[in-house]
Amino acid sequence: MNALESLILGLNRLRNRFPGGRVSPENLLLLVPHCLQRCTCESNITQDVDQCNRCGQCNVADMLQLRDEFGIRCHLVSGGREAIAVVRDPAVMAVVAVACEKELADGIRAVLPKRVIAIPNERPNGPCKNTRVDVDAVRASIRKLLGTPA
Ligand code: SF4
Incomplete structure (x- = not known):
């Protein structure tokens, strides 16, 4: 187990110490790293994730599908500072975070005890390039926090 995986495991343990109740959809944030975007994609989703035209070549389209x-x-965030700012919004009560960098995971840890489920991304091309995520795991985590049956 590498350092990031240990950190995420620790985050999930901490989350279980603050079980909380069902979260309303408007209070649940799906936080994803910019490196999910295919590196050849020209859509400017850093400023506005809805600039993604959902071509399906990367998991950003899947994350938008789950959102909707x-x-x-x-x-979609570029690093830990931005993640902290987004998660500190009082309207955010719980977070499903796809973790790319230790910085991002640290950012999530900084806003505990808000409920966090951190999902490690897959890095078939090395760190921060064309990363992937298990969409079913993200969906299951969303359902868990919303309290909706599978
Ligand atoms: S789904 Fe397609 S348009 Fe959207 S970010 Fe990925 S590559 Fe770009």
Whole structure:
């Protein structure tokens, strides 16, 4: 287990110490790293994730599909500082965070005890390039926090 995986495991343990109740969709944030975007994509989704035209070549389209399906928030971030700012919004009560960098995971840890489920991304091309995420795991985490059956 590497350092990031240990950190995420620790985050999930901390989250379980603050079980909380069901979260409303408008209070649930799906936080994803910019490195999910395919590196050849020319859509400027850093400023506005809805600039993604959902071509399906990377998991950004899947994250938007989940956002729309559940009526939750979704934010794409470039690093830990931005993640902290987004998660500190008082309207955000719980977070499903796709973790790319230790910095991002640290940012999430900084806003505990808000409920966080951190999902490690997949890095078939090395760090921060064309990363992927298990969409089913993200969906299951959203359902868990919303309290909706599978
Ligand atoms: S789904 Fe397509 S348009 Fe959207 S970010 Fe990925 S590559 Fe770009």
